[in-house]
Amino acid sequence: MENLSKRIEAILFIHGEPVTIERLSKILEADKTQIRQASDELDKNLTGTALTLVWKGDSLQLATRPNFSKDVDTLVKEEVSRDLSRASAETLAIIAYRGPLTRSEADYIRGVNSSYTLRNLLIRGLIERKSNPKDGRTYIYQASLEFLKFLGLGKIDELPEYAEFKQKLSAFLTDKPAEN
Amino acid sequence: MENLSKRIEAILFIHGEPVTIERLSKILEADKTQIRQASDELDKNLTGTALTLVWKGDSLQLATRPNFSKDVDTLVKEEVSRDLSRASAETLAIIAYRGPLTRSEADYIRGVNSSYTLRNLLIRGLIERKSNPKDGRTYIYQASLEFLKFLGLGKIDELPEYAEFKQKLSAFLTDKPAEN
Amino acid sequence: MAYKVKTEKFEGPFDALLSLIEEKKLLINEVSLSKVYEDYLAHIKTITDISRAEAAAFLTVGATLILIKSRTLLPTLELTPEEEESIEELENRLKLLKEFRMFAKHIQEFGRRNTPLFSREAFSGFEFGFLPPEKIAPAVLRSLVSKIIDSIPKPDLLPEHTLAKVITIEEKTKELINRIQDQLSGPLKKVISAKDKVELIVGFLALLELIKQGFFEVEQKGLFGDVELKKAPL
Numbered sequence: 001m002e003n004l005s006k007r008i009e010a011i012l013f014i015h016g017e018p019v020t021i022e023r024l025s026k027i028l029e030a031d032k033t034q035i036r037q038a039s040d041e042l043d044k045n046l047t048g049t050a051l052t053l054v055w056k057g058d059s060l061q062l063a064t065r066p067n068f069s070k071d072v073d074t075l076v077k078e079e080v081s082r083d084l085s086r087a088s089a090e091t092l093a094i095i096a097y098r099g100p101l102t103r104s105e106a107d108y109i110r111g112v113n114s115s116y117t118l119r120n121l122l123i124r125g126l127i128e129r130k131s132n133p134k135d136g137r138t139y140i141y142q143a144s145l146e147f148l149k150f151l152g153l154g155k156i157d158e159l160p161e162y163a164e165f166k167q168k169l170s171a172f173l174t175d176k177p178a179e180n
Numbered sequence: 181m182e183n184l185s186k187r188i189e190a191i192l193f194i195h196g197e198p199v200t201i202e203r204l205s206k207i208l209e210a211d212k213t214q215i216r217q218a219s220d221e222l223d224k225n226l227t228g229t230a231l232t233l234v235w236k237g238d239s240l241q242l243a244t245r246p247n248f249s250k251d252v253d254t255l256v257k258e259e260v261s262r263d264l265s266r267a268s269a270e271t272l273a274i275i276a277y278r279g280p281l282t283r284s285e286a287d288y289i290r291g292v293n294s295s296y297t298l299r300n301l302l303i304r305g306l307i308e309r310k311s312n313p314k315d316g317r318t319y320i321y322q323a324s325l326e327f328l329k330f331l332g333l334g335k336i337d338e339l340p341e342y343a344e345f346k347q348k349l350s351a352f353l354t355d356k357p358a359e360n
Numbered sequence: 361m362a363y364k365v366k367t368e369k370f371e372g373p374f375d376a377l378l379s380l381i382e383e384k385k386l387l388i389n390e391v392s393l394s395k396v397y398e399d400y401l402a403h404i405k406t407i408t409d410i411s412r413a414e415a416a417a418f419l420t421v422g423a424t425l426i427l428i429k430s431r432t433l434l435p436t437l438e439l440t441p442e443e444e445e446s447i448e449e450l451e452n453r454l455k456l457l458k459e460f461r462m463f464a465k466h467i468q469e470f471g472r473r474n475t476p477l478f479s480r481e482a483f484s485g486f487e488f489g490f491l492p493p494e495k496i497a498p499a500v501l502r503s504l505v506s507k508i509i510d511s512i513p514k515p516d517l518l519p520e521h522t523l524a525k526v527i528t529i530e531e532k533t534k535e536l537i538n539r540i541q542d543q544l545s546g547p548l549k550k551v552i553s554a555k556d557k558v559e560l561i562v563g564f565l566a567l568l569e570l571i572k573q574g575f576f577e578v579e580q581k582g583l584f585g586d587v588e589l590k591k592a593p594l
Binding site: 016 | 182186187189190191194195207208228230231242244245248251252254255256258259284287288291292293295296299
């Protein structure tokens with residue numbers, strides 16, 4: 001049997017889009033802890049290649065490293081704007097740090113109705129929404145893997161000064177921040 | 181400047197389909213001999229990963245090694261056996277009534293990003309895409325002929341309330357603000 | 361003083377207040393809040409096309425600012441525990457928003473500077489052939505599109521009562537001048553006889569404006585006594 005980390009690489013390569021740990025565990029018939037460990041191994045093995053692992057919460061995706069963006073840019077259809085409006089950036093920051101959260105939580109922090117901004121972020125694919133498990137009539141929002149790719153990061157902790165912001169913010173918000 | 185073999189790897193990864201040496205040479209601004217040499221180097225560097233370089237005449241493609249075909253088959257079977265998600269069905273309906281349209285138009289109507297659902301509909305042969313005559317960087321999507329046949333329609337405008345719905349969707353798109 | 365605020369579109373009261381504080385390079389506390397109070401009111405006056413809910417949000421924050429301002433004008437003014445709490449909450453929410461705003465700026469700049477990662481299309485290079493879905497028929501497509509059309513966000517209908525209409529501080533000021541001149545002096549409660557909360561707030565704002573301009577003097581009888589207004593000697 002081939003090494004699990006390579007089998008994960010094969011699946012991620014073919015699938016292209018983000019795959020959850022859960023789904024990998026099902027396809028490869030390995031438990032989630034094994035999948036996580038093998039993914040860490042894959043991440044290391046990719047050093048020195050043009051590819052990198054993008055990892056957020058329970059989702060994994062293969063992507064090209066930022067150094068190659070210029071080369072592949074011409075091949076990628078659908079140009080992505082590099083700019084974020086201030087409202088979008090603020091809402092995104094709140095969701096990235098606090099998500100998954102409901103619209104009203106984002107509204108409370110910003111002191112303004114966020115539905116328009118949320119819609120824009122959803123359309124750009126920088127956040128995703130799910131039905132709220134506590135109230136089916138509302139949605140919960142969280143940052144997507146696309147958000148990390150937009151920033152050119154494999155993991156959110158690679159964002160410079162992330163730890164510092166995390167610490168500062170946790171001083172205001174007593175409950176723990178969302179898993180990333 | 182990054183190593184040429186890695187730049188080739190990045191391009192083959194994104195492109196998916198076979199790419200000619202000629203095209204690689206143009207994109208990477210290197211002569212064909214350099215491309216061939218770098219490809220050999222890439223082939224060696226891929227040893228120990230799940231991926232391999234496949235030569236098809238004068239074209240190169242990145243693919244998974246045969247040892248992983250069983251895992252890939254499991255993934256493909258699972259993907260194929262899945263019925264359309266609600267998101268995919270909605271996107272399909274929008275394309276049927278309002279197509280041909282661009283991804284960003286589909287995104288705007290649905291209020292969420294559609295890249296994954298469009299891909300899903302494409303590989304199932306339910307929709308087809310062409311280069312956008314108005315903007316070569318993007319694609320336009322429309323229902324495939326096979327899908328029309330499957331629906332028992334001779335022409336797309338035989339869909340119930342076609343004209344009215346198409347007009348309403350178009351009116352909404354006309355109000356679409358500039359990208360945020 | 362020329363207010364820059366007039367040209368800028370703020371996203372709600374917190375954004376407005378925080379921007380005003382940051383413009384003056386102040387820390388977030390009661391003192392700075394009482395300093396930006398006038399700019400905030402000036403901003404409220406420029407707002408014309410917002411929903412009633414948004415107007416209410418601006419006013420609620422405005423009301424807390426009034427509490428802060430009146431405490432600086434009347435040091436003996438006793439605040440209820442709820443009022444103290446609302447001041448504290450306002451400060452905390454502003455501080456929190458400030459942190460997120462810095463984090464957002466960081467993300468914004470990082471995104472602009474850094475190059476993105478690209479991924480590949482799902483099943484790139486694979487040919488699956490035609491895989492028709494179950495349960496999809498023209499009628500199903502029809503009903504899906506119909507639902508989508510129904511859920512298309514409607515352009516926000518212009519609110520019937522805009523903030524500009526609700527808050528006419530100038531009008532209220534004129535009315536107050538007349539009333540107080542009639543009575544010459546009187547307890548604050550009676551002078552600001554308002555029909556609803558919004559009007560009460562506006563009344564209070566107008567009164568503070570008059571005090572500031574030197575039209576009136578205030579006097580509080582004892583610690584818990586009514587605040588009395590007197591026409592200032594000209």
